Ligand SMILES: [Ca+2]
Ligand SMILES: [Ca+2]
Ligand SMILES: [Ca+2]
C-alpha cells in the first residue's frame with residue numbers, strides 16, 4: 005500500500021504582551037517513512053499553540069482504508085532548567101526532578117477532518133480521536149491506537165486535523181521552561197477488501213402457456229453481489245416432453261449491479277415443461293411452462309365434393 009502523509013500548519017508563540025509570532029510550515033511526505041509524522045515541541049510558554057493538517061494520500065492503484073492511527077509512547081525531558089524553573093515562587097522550591105511537566109500542560113486534540121478546514125466540526129460528523137493533556141490521553145510506555153475506518157480510494161486524499169496548546173497555569177507554568185515532548189504518529193492503511201464476483205439469478209419472465217413453433221423469449225435477471233465485476237455464463241435448461249438447453253450466453257456485470265439476459269427457446273413438442281435458469285453455479289427454478297398446439301389458420305375456402313352421376317342415356321331413350 006502506498007500511503008503518503010504530509011503535514012502543514014501553524015505555530016503561534018505568545019509574547020508576554022499578548023502579541024504572538026506565527027510560523028507556518030508545509031512539510032512534504034517524509035521519504036524514509038511516508039506514513040509516520042514526528043511531533044516534537046519544546047521551549048514553550050503558556051498559551052503557545054499550533055495546528056497541523058495531516059494530508060493522507062493513497063498513492064497506489066488500489067483502494068484502501070485508514071484503519072487506525074497509532075501514537076507512539078511519548079518521551080519527555082526537562083531540557084533547560086533556568087532559575088525561574090528551579091526556584092519558583094512563592095516557595096522558592098522549584099522543579100528539579102527529572103520528570104518534565106510539559107506533558108501535564110500540553111493539550112492535544114486530533115480528529116477525523118472531513119471538509120479540510122482544520123476546524124473541528126461536530127455537525128459534519130467529524131470524529132474526535134484524541135482530546136486531552138498528553139499525560140492523560142497518551143502513555144509513555146505503550147502506544148495509543150485510535151480507530152478511524154476512513155476509506156481512501158486510489159488517488160484520493162483525506163485529512164486528519166490536529167491542534168495543540170499549552171494551558172495557562174499562571175506562575176507555576178515556569179515549571180515547563182525548556183521542557184520538551186515528542187511522539188510519532190503513524191497512519192495505518194489496509195487494502196480495501198473486495199469480494200469476488202458472485203451471481204444470483206432470478207426468473208424475470210413468467211408465461212403460463214406458449215405456442216408450439218413460436219420463439220419464446222426467456223428473460224432472467226442476474227445480479228453480481230461481489231465488489232468486483234465479472235462475466236458469467238447464463239443458460240436455461242428445459243425438461244418435459246422434449247428437453248434441452250438454450251444458451252449459454254456470456255454476460256459481464258459490474259460489482260453490485262444486475263442485468264437482464266434474454267434467451268430464446270422454440271418449443272417443438274406440445275406438452276408441459278419446466279425451465280431452470282442458471283448463471284454460473286447459481287440456479288433458479290424450475291419454472292413450469294405449458295406448450296400448447298399452435299392454432300392453424302385456414303388460408304382457402306373449404307372444398308366440398310360434388311357428386312357426379314353417370315346417366316345411361318340409352319336407357320332413357322328407349
Ligand atoms: Ca525544564
Ligand atoms: Ca512528565
Ligand atoms: Ca473540519
Ligand SMILES: [Ca+2]
Nearest residue numbers: 099105179180
Ligand atoms: Ca520542568
